[in-house]
Amino acid sequence: MMNKKHFAIIAAVVLGISSCKKDLAVENPNSPTPESVSTESGIIQFARGGVYINGFRDAKYSDGVFGPFWAGATGFHEMMGDVITCDAANAFMNQIGCPEYVKHDDGSTVLNPNSPNTQILQIRNNNVNAQAGNNTLYYEWAYMYNLVSSCNLMLEKAESVEFSGDAASKKAAVIALANWWKGFAYSRIGSTYYAGLLNDTYLSTNGNYVSKERMIEEAGISLDKAVAAAKSAPNAANFTDFIAQMIPEFFLVGKGQAVTPDMLERNVNTLKARNILVNKTTATMAAADWNSILSLVNNGITATDHIFIATSDERGDLYSANQFITGKTQSSLAGGNTYKISERWVQEFKPGDKRMENNLVETTPYLGQADRGNSHFTRYALINQGAGLDNVVVYANTDPGAYEFHLAGDYEENELMKAEALINTGKIDEGLAIIDAVRTYQGAGLAAVSGTGLSLAAAKEELRRERRIVIAFRGLSFYDARRWGITEPISAGGGRTGAIAVKNTGAVSTNATFEYNYLDYWDVPGNEITYNPPLDGSAPVVNPKQ
16 A cells, blocks of 8 residues: 555564675664655665565555565466466465366366456455555555655665765666666556555655556656666766675675666666567557667677576575565475466476476476366476586575575566567577577577577467566566456467366376466556545546456
């Protein structure tokens, strides 16, 4: 919720994080206060706590079953994208990713156990303030507006803090980082909800709801401000050093080392390209849209760039392994954890793909609660730490600090957006060559598909399968399912055929049909509307889709 009473609570939970890697100190919930942020050390502490705790891990918006933002809110997206599944009922999560029906090879049909209610009706029934924390739609909204609020305070205080040494470069770093995360938050809101709120002041709000398109536009404005601030720094090295100080030290590993001004610009370009790609259906993308994406990704994240990541720490002061989706999925047995690996995701791997060999094991089939549908039944589990194949990507590692979770864009996503834009603008083989390069980068060990004369339809299928594999577990999979039309009713050209599904008898269908019929953009949470009703002239806060 984004109301004044709620923001008073936010102010009390902003946390600071010590930079000592050996003894991570999460400070008193009442410190730092907005006043203590008025110092250089205070704004460093606030930047860490305001982003990584308020924005992504605040326990107020968490649940022990599905976890905080990077396991819970994003987990809901991965369920709707049919990468993971579950039968737990916390916050009605088993319903958010439950297809309307599954038709098996033998002709039998398993209905959504809430039938005749669809997922859309379930969302609307539960999207009321009385459901409080049981409202699935509430979590992402709450986290992202927590993040916006923290960024607004950083931006306000950056103007008055007396920085030591190269003050101009340090101030530029604060402004750049705050605008980066504010742009990220607005991107998530605009890509998920039918409307949102724009706010530039700490601990205040308004009832002027704007359209999702306007949210994405404002995300771009914030991201451009981040780049402008970074480029204004008199000394790029000092800028990067201060960025590092505002990130928890044990996140500054591998790809997660602090960004330079140029790297930040490339991170921004990748995120802006994503915002174009995922907020139109593929059928409505015009040549101008694909060309806009190409202009961004051609100066997007490179293989050697630093990006924004998170890792688990030994005491779990910030994140434990099971506060990422893969931690909630990893198990020695299929279905042994909160989330289950979807059979539809496993079938995206081509025969001989070493990524599957290194990361997935077939175990005793999980035949869970059939009264919650059976799309969550599965034979597969993620292998913790991988199977040990050299130079092959690993999807799950519960050892503290071992797994680098990519929070925003990365090289592979950037390259696959480039490939998709090329394929859709007539440069099929160039796009396929990029898909080959991504597979090589991840150690897939697959034969090249470029130079083999694939048709446009076949090239798009290679792209679809590869994106499904590469962007899994990051809260992006539903965006793809939505824009590809898969979550639309079969009668409107949606759904999925030729799918693999396990019945409650253990029998495996290899040509099942899935009718998902999901809401494409969520309504504004009822928790928010209750305390912050729309003003006259606001954009609609309820998606008209029925």
